[in-house]
Amino acid sequence: xxxxxxxxxxxxxxxxxMVITRLNAVHALLYMITSLLAVALVFVTLGAPFVAVLExxxxxxxxxxxxxxxxxxxxxxxxxxxxxxRWLEPALWRGPAALAAVLLVQLLYVFLAGGGEASATAVxxxxxxSLALFGPYLLGVELASFLLLAGxxxxxxxxxREEI
Amino acid sequence: MASVPIEHAxxxxxxxxxxxxxGVIVRRNIFFILLxxxxxxxxxxxxxxxxxxxxxxxxxxxxFIFILTMAAAEVSVGLALVLRLVGRFRTLDVDAASQLRG
Amino acid sequence: xxxxxxxxxxxxxxxxxxxxxxxxxxAFYRHHQATAGVTVAGLLLALASLSLTxxxxxxxxxxLLVVDGYALFFLGLVLATTAVVxxxxxxxxxxxxxxxxxxYLLLLMGALGGGVLISARHFVSFFxxxxxxxxxxxxxxxxxxxxxxxxxxxxxxxxxAGTASAFLxxxxxxxxxxxxxxVFEDVVLSDPSLFLLSGMGLLIVGVAFKLxxxxxxxxxxxxxxxxxxxxxxxxxxxxxxAVFALLFRFFGGVRIAEQPALLAAFGAIAIxxxxxxxxxxxxxxxxxxxxxxxxxxxxGYLTIAFLVGGELGQxxxxxxxxxxxxxxxxxxxxxxxxxxxxxxxxxLDDYRGLFRRSPHLAxxxxxxxxxxxxIPPTAGLISKVYVALAGVSVSLWAPLLVLVAGSVAxxxxxxxxxxxxxxxxxxxxxxxSFSAGHAPAxxxxxxxxxxxxxxxxxxxxxxxxxxERALGAGG
Numbered sequence: 058x059x060x061x062x063x064x065x066x067x068x069x070x071x072x073x074x075m076v077i078t079r080l081n082a083v084h085a086l087l088y089m090i091t092s093l094l095a096v097a098l099v100f101v102t103l104g105a106p107f108v109a110v111l112e113x114x115x116x117x118x119x120x121x122x123x124x125x126x127x128x129x130x131x132x133x134x135x136x137x138x139x140x141x142x143r144w145l146e147p148a149l150w151r152g153p154a155a156l157a158a159v160l161l162v163q164l165l166y167v168f169l170a171g172g173g174e175a176s177a178t179a180v181x182x183x184x185x186x187s188l189a190l191f192g193p194y195l196l197g198v199e200l201a202s203f204l205l206l207a208g209x210x211x212x213x214x215x216x217x218r219e220e221i
Numbered sequence: 222m223a224s225v226p227i228e229h230a231x232x233x234x235x236x237x238x239x240x241x242x243x244g245v246i247v248r249r250n251i252f253f254i255l256l257x258x259x260x261x262x263x264x265x266x267x268x269x270x271x272x273x274x275x276x277x278x279x280x281x282x283x284x285f286i287f288i289l290t291m292a293a294a295e296v297s298v299g300l301a302l303v304l305r306l307v308g309r310f311r312t313l314d315v316d317a318a319s320q321l322r323g
Numbered sequence: 324x325x326x327x328x329x330x331x332x333x334x335x336x337x338x339x340x341x342x343x344x345x346x347x348x349x350a351f352y353r354h355h356q357a358t359a360g361v362t363v364a365g366l367l368l369a370l371a372s373l374s375l376t377x378x379x380x381x382x383x384x385x386x387l388l389v390v391d392g393y394a395l396f397f398l399g400l401v402l403a404t405t406a407v408v409x410x411x412x413x414x415x416x417x418x419x420x421x422x423x424x425x426x427y428l429l430l431l432m433g434a435l436g437g438g439v440l441i442s443a444r445h446f447v448s449f450f451x452x453x454x455x456x457x458x459x460x461x462x463x464x465x466x467x468x469x470x471x472x473x474x475x476x477x478x479x480x481x482x483x484a485g486t487a488s489a490f491l492x493x494x495x496x497x498x499x500x501x502x503x504x505x506v507f508e509d510v511v512l513s514d515p516s517l518f519l520l521s522g523m524g525l526l527i528v529g530v531a532f533k534l535x536x537x538x539x540x541x542x543x544x545x546x547x548x549x550x551x552x553x554x555x556x557x558x559x560x561x562x563x564x565a566v567f568a569l570l571f572r573f574f575g576g577v578r579i580a581e582q583p584a585l586l587a588a589f590g591a592i593a594i595x596x597x598x599x600x601x602x603x604x605x606x607x608x609x610x611x612x613x614x615x616x617x618x619x620x621x622x623g624y625l626t627i628a629f630l631v632g633g634e635l636g637q638x639x640x641x642x643x644x645x646x647x648x649x650x651x652x653x654x655x656x657x658x659x660x661x662x663x664x665x666x667x668x669x670x671l672d673d674y675r676g677l678f679r680r681s682p683h684l685a686x687x688x689x690x691x692x693x694x695x696x697x698i699p700p701t702a703g704l705i706s707k708v709y710v711a712l713a714g715v716s717v718s719l720w721a722p723l724l725v726l727v728a729g730s731v732a733x734x735x736x737x738x739x740x741x742x743x744x745x746x747x748x749x750x751x752x753x754x755x756s757f758s759a760g761h762a763p764a765x766x767x768x769x770x771x772x773x774x775x776x777x778x779x780x781x782x783x784x785x786x787x788x789x790x791e792r793a794l795g796a797g798g
Contacts, residue, residue, distance in 0.1 A: 062225040066233045073237055073260055077244030082252050089256055092237075096267055099233065102225055103274040108282045115289050116263065120296055124256065127300045131307055179277045189279040190286070193386045195324075197283070200439060200451040201290040203339065207432045207455060208294030210346075211462030214425045215301035215477075231500065238493055245486055254482055261489035268493055272500035280505050281496075287447060288492060291454045295485055298461045302478050309471045 062102040068156050069095035075152065082128050086121060091156045093117040107183040230271035238264035251306060255299050262292045324385065331382045331390040333372040334398055335438045341365025342431040349424045359413045362427040366406040366434070373399055386506060387448040394442040396641060396793035397568045400648055401441065404560050405434040407652050407768055411659045412553040414762040419467055419664035426466055433459035433557065437565035441572075446495050446505040449569060453491070453533065456562055457484045463557065464550040467664045476549020483532060483542040491529025497522030507573050520584065527588055533566045536626065537595035540619045544607075547615035548669065552662050555611060556655035559618050560648045567622075567644065570629060571637055589630055594725045596623030601729040604736045611669045613736055614654060617695055620729055621647055624710055627722050631713045634794065639713040641790045646694070646706040646779065653691035653772040657684060660757065660765065674740060676748030684757040685744045687773045694776050696737040697730055702779035 072092040079085035093116045100109035190198055241264060244257025266288040273281015329336070345361045348354075373395055381391035409430060416423040436455030443449040461484070465477025499505055501518040528539065535543040547555050574585075600620025607613045625647070628640035661668035661684075668674070677685040694703030707730065714723045757766070779786055 059225060062229070066229075069233065070236050070240070073240045076260065077240060077248065077253065077257055079253075082250075085253060085256060089259070092260070093263065096237075096263060099230065099267065100270055103230055103270055105270050105274065105282050105285075108270055108285050111286065111289060115293070120259065120293055123296055123300055124252075127252070127303060130304065179274075181273070181277070181279050181282055185279045186282050186286075189283050194283055194447060196385050196387045197287060197447045197451055199339075200448070200455060201287055203342075203432060203435060204290055204294050204451060204455050204458060206342075207429065207458045207462075208297045210425050210428050210432075211458065212297040212301040214422065214462060215298065215305055215465060215468055217422075227500065231497070234493070234496070238489070241489070242486070245482070251478060251482075255485075258482065258485040258489065261486065262492065265489050265492035265496055268496035269499065272496050275500055276503045278503075281499065284447060284450075284496075284499075284505070287451060291450070291458075291488070294454070294458045295461075295481070295488075298458060299478075299481050299485070302461070302465060302474060302481060305465070305468055305474045306478060309474060 062099060064159065065095045065098040065102070068092075068159055069099065072156055083125075086124055086128070088152070088156075089124075090117045090121050093121070095156075104180040106180065107186055227271050227275040230274070231268055234264045234268035234271060237261075237267065251303055255296065255303070258299075259292060259296065262288055262295075327379050327382065328384045331376055331379045331384050332388070333376055334369040334395075334402065335435060335442070337365060337369040337372055338402070338431055338435045338438060341369070342428055342435065345424075345428055345431065349428070353422070353424055355413070355417065355423055358424040358427050359409060362409050362431060363406055365431070366402050366409065370399060370402045370406070373402075383444070387445045388439070388442045389444040390442055392793040392795065393568075393572070393637070393641075396790060397441040397564065397644075398438050400645060401434055401437045401561050401565060404564075404648055404652060405430060405437075405557070407656075407772075408553050408557045408561075410764040410768055411556065411652075411656055412551075414765050415551065415553055415659050415662060416467075416664050421467070421469065423664075426463065429459040429463050429466075430557065433463065434561060437561045440565040441568045443569060444507050444572065446499065446507075449507075449573070450488075450492065450495070452569075453566070454488065456565065457488065457533075460484075460554075460558060460562060463554045464546060466554065467551055472549045473551070476546050479542055479549075480546045487529045487532030487539075489529075490525050490532070494522045494525030494527075494529060497525065523585075524588075527592075530566060530570060531592055534563055534570075534622050535619055536592045536622055537599035537619060540596065540599060543619055544603075544612045544615040547618075548609055548611045551664060552611070552655055552659040552667060552669075555614075556652055556659070559614070559651045559655065563618070563622060564644050564648060567625060567629075567640065571640065574629075574632070586630065589626055590719070590722055593623050593626035593630065593722045596620065596626065597722075597725045597729040601732040601736075605732065607736070608671050609669050610658060610671060610674065610740060611667075613671075613740065614651075614658075617733065617736070618651070620733065621695070623729070624707065624726055627714045627719060627726060628710045630719055630722065631717050635713050635716060637794055638787070638790055639710050641794070642783075642787060643706040643710050645786060645790070646702045646776075649772055649775055649779075650691055650694040650701075650703055653687060653769065653776060654695065656765070656769045656772065657688040657691065660684060660769065671740065671743055674743050675746050677744040679748070681757045687769055688744065689741050690773050690776055692737040692741055694780070696733050698734070700777060700780045702776050702783065705780060705783045 069092050072088040075088040076085045076092060079088065093112060097109040097112040100112060238261055241257045241260030244260060245254055248254050248257065266285040269281040269284040345358055348358060348361055376390065376395060380395065383389045409427065416426060433456050436452045436459060439448055439452030443452055461477055461481045464480050465473045467473055497518050501516055532539040550558065597620050600616045600623060604613050604616035607616065625640060625643055628636050628643060658668060690701060694701035697703045697707040711723060711726060
């Protein structure tokens with residue numbers, strides 16, 4: 058279990074370092090997703106499988122897709138095609154792909170080794186988290202919904218086309 | 222088999238946090254700055270999960286879920302502003318937009 | 324949650340319900356006046372509900388929130404301020420060429436976030452309240468989005484507030500790793516560990532960012548200048564006041580003056596803020612920027628009350644904040660009155676000849692500036708003296724010295740605006756009408772705030788009694 062943690066940590070640090078040094082936005086995003094997947098693996102070794110799943114679905118899935126959308130919207134016209142050609146060069150996505158492969162191997166190792174049992178850290182089950190969320194943290198959930206509403210209203214107002 | 226010391230997980234969170242901070246400081250492209258803020262928030266979430274693992278309680282993970290919510294709300298507004306910025310200045314360079322000087 | 328729990332939360336619930344009601348209204352019937360009306364009505368209803376809540380305090384509602392006299396006092400302040408900002412915004416936004424109704428939704432959600440911050444006793448409510456306030460403000464700052472400097476101010480605010488949030492969260496995580504629970508209590512140990520110390524350090528950086536205390540104040544002038552004038556008033560009052568109220572609750576009954584590490588950190592922040600705010604304000608030519616630097620200095624003065632801590636510090640801070648709210652609202656109220664969403668009166672030259680064009684408005688601005696400078700007979704003097712006396716009681720000599728020096732420097736830049744208003748206008752400028760004609764609410768409010776500043780300057784005991792009673796009721 059130890060080795061998984063340290064390897065995932067190394068991947069996370071390396072790919073995060075790559076995120077902040079890339080010149081191309083899409084490369085940075087690929088490294089960012091790799092980094093988030095590595096952090097998800099760290100969560101598994103810390104006995105937090107539920108949060109690991111959320112990290113993959115919401116962070117690496119939803120939030121990063123938002124970034125990808127914006128990249129798409131910003132690169133319109135002819136130069137976008139030219140850029141796309143450069144983005145698809147194998148040399149540029151080989152790095153993130155190799156790192157993701159390392160993570161995959163690690164994930165397989167964790168599952169084959171029996172998952173959370175191998176770690177001495179107690180696993181906090183999704184059930185406990187749900188009970189906490191809808192027990193003492195009920196008001197927190199309500200406030201989080203208002204937070205999302207504020208984000209929604211803001212993005213709607215700022216993002217609307219200037220039609221007038 | 223020994224478990225991972227919580228300190229090590231916190232060190233990882235710290236390293237990621239610092240990397241994100243470096244990104245916020247070094248980059249001029251607004252897109253990368255927003256990504257770097259995401260890295261910092263994610264590192265803070267990791268620190269909470271690690272701290273929660275130390276106490277074997279769900280609180281750290283609950284906090285992570287709220288951080289996730291906040292990151293989503295912040296990114297949606299941030300990216301909407303980026304679209305406005307590009308529509309207005311045709312650039313992602315934050316320093317290019319500097320009409321506010323005293 | 325039981326019925327008394329719900330009654331204790333009534334003001335916050337009403338604000339939340341008003342947000343939803345206003346949103347539904349916009350969905351079916353987009354109308355500026357109706358939306359502003361619903362917003363003000365909801366805020367006034369929430370203010371009225373404070374009296375229903377009073378018999379039930381102090382009360383802890385779920386682990387997240389506590390409603391006590393302290394919370395209710397600041398809640399009243401925040402709700403009243405938001406109502407005033409709403410009334411001022413109406414006239415300002417009327418000529419805007421885009422959808423203005425969502426503005427009020429964001430204002431309500433910002434007030435809700437401030438209210439949650441004020442009653443927070445748990446990291447989760449602290450964080451969620453702060454973010455609700457911040458996320459609403461990102462959009463409000465950039466609201467009239469057809470102007471490019473609004474977008475710039477919004478992005479700058481978002482980047483810096485986002486970074487500050489990350490600092491704050493990392494600090495909270497370290498504190499949690501050390502103490503094992505998320506409730507604010509006994510956070511400061513007599514013999515703090517390395518974890519706790521570094522956590523506190525990060526936390527202080529995050530909070531200082533949000534309060535725009537030096538050396539983390541760099542965003543303030545740009546955001547103050549770039550944001551629409553009524554939003555600037557909201558940032559200067561509700562946003563800072565709520566975070567400051569939280570700061571007191573977070574450190575609880577700890578006497579900061581007896582904690583060397585904290586005293587050094589906050590003392591340095593207070594001195595730097597007073598110096599940076601007052602000195603940089605001297606060289607500005609933009610009224611909004613001058614007011615921005617002045618707010619940095621005022622938060623520095625306020626930090627002295629925080630250093631005093633205990634009941635005396637709390638009373639002094641509550642009094643200072645209340646006066647600061649009224650003064651800032653008056654000053655930005657005048658700026659808002661002279662501006663519209665399309666064109667703002669922010670350059671110092673825009674104020675030339677204001678005494679000739681509109682003596683009434685210039686008089687109100689003068690009273691507000693005198694109060695900011697702390698010159699009698701305004702309330703600003705009393706609040707500054709109150710904080711200074713509180714500082715004397717625990718011998719905070721170095722910050723007090725800077726406070727006095729800063730106040731002297733302050734007189735110069737506030738007087739500069741007053742003198743400009745007497746000078747001849749630069750060009751052919753049309754007379755500004757200041758009458759109840761087309762915005763009776765804004766007219767009444769500006770006059771009322773000015774009267775309050777003068778009345779509290781002459782007879783401050785009324786407000787002090789209210790504060791003492793509120794803090795006495797389970798503070």
